Amino acid sequence: METVTKNFQEKILKSNDKRFLEKIFLKARNLTYEKFGKKINFYYTSTFFPPISITGKNCALDCLHCKRKLLDFMVQAPNPKILLEKCLRFWKKGAKGVLISGGCKSDFTVPLENFVDVIEKIKSKTGLFILAHTGLLDYKKAKMFVECGIDGVALDVVGSPETTQKIYGVKIEKEKYVESLVSAKKAGFKVISPHVCVGLHFGKIKGELEALRIIASIKPTMIVVTALMPLPETPMKNYLVDPLDVAKIAALARLMFPDVPITLGCARSKGKIREEIEKQTFLAGVSSIAIPTKKIYEYVKNRGFKTEFYGACCGVPPNKKFRLKKPIF
Numbered sequence: 001m002e003t004v005t006k007n008f009q010e011k012i013l014k015s016n017d018k019r020f021l022e023k024i025f026l027k028a029r030n031l032t033y034e035k036f037g038k039k040i041n042f043y044y045t046s047t048f049f050p051p052i053s054i055t056g057k058n059c060a061l062d063c064l065h066c067k068r069k070l071l072d073f074m075v076q077a078p079n080p081k082i083l084l085e086k087c088l089r090f091w092k093k094g095a096k097g098v099l100i101s102g103g104c105k106s107d108f109t110v111p112l113e114n115f116v117d118v119i120e121k122i123k124s125k126t127g128l129f130i131l132a133h134t135g136l137l138d139y140k141k142a143k144m145f146v147e148c149g150i151d152g153v154a155l156d157v158v159g160s161p162e163t164t165q166k167i168y169g170v171k172i173e174k175e176k177y178v179e180s181l182v183s184a185k186k187a188g189f190k191v192i193s194p195h196v197c198v199g200l201h202f203g204k205i206k207g208e209l210e211a212l213r214i215i216a217s218i219k220p221t222m223i224v225v226t227a228l229m230p231l232p233e234t235p236m237k238n239y240l241v242d243p244l245d246v247a248k249i250a251a252l253a254r255l256m257f258p259d260v261p262i263t264l265g266c267a268r269s270k271g272k273i274r275e276e277i278e279k280q281t282f283l284a285g286v287s288s289i290a291i292p293t294k295k296i297y298e299y300v301k302n303r304g305f306k307t308e309f310y311g312a313c314c315g316v317p318p319n320k321k322f323r324l325k326k327p328i329f
């Protein structure tokens, strides 16, 4: 799968040489043209594909970058009955899918096993596309989740155990991620969408390249690159990621996985830096951008790119079932 040597991957990551990086980004972008055409997909979640927390606002962890605040942005469905009601309501209003997420237990798993019966019911009644944040997986759980009707799995992969220890408060070794990905593959999820959060280690690059190498233990459906989002009222509210670092990881993902769609995920900063991350990662070859700013939409249009719009979580591949007629700003 890899088309670039490990030494060259590291050279890209460490480089501050503008001309060298421009050449690399161009190579990555050209590879995207070749494989996916001169087209950018834009994703919008909102009511088309709502994120739902099955633990409400509860989480056994207390990650430094989140402090459980991410759960505030989700629809709360802390028991199977509420999950069923909410999913039926979303489906009747036109949702095409849901992201089932939530807080974690102390072993970095999301307690989905308590919801498998209701998920099976939701799937058979609505046909909604179900993407889940599972946290770490073993084969038995992965199989159970596939069998109850979960279509896809989204998993944050962190390449540095030191980062998971410092930020999540749990040391997660590489082998655990490999086991999760291989189990997901073996169990037969339709979509396996690993995420790499650039700058999770206090805004700096640390285990992101290793995360891509871990992901290479399988062929993922797609890779989502996100950027540390400084959330108010968390100890990491002042840590910003360098847009160039996000672009380097996007380009590395493209070069290491030439056939796999690379998406800039919705989790990233606001304001000017958001626009800069979008522009740099576009230049570095991403094929999709979630919740785009108007600026990036105009930028790619002005460069003659075809644009398509999808009402879905950025962790699922573009599919006509999710297609929208026009952008939303």
Ligand code: SF4
Binding pocket: 059, 060, 061, 062, 063, 066, 067, 068, 069, 070, 071, 102, 103, 104, 168
């Ligand atoms: S496990 Fe998830 S929800 Fe819980 S604190 Fe960490 S990032 Fe937030």
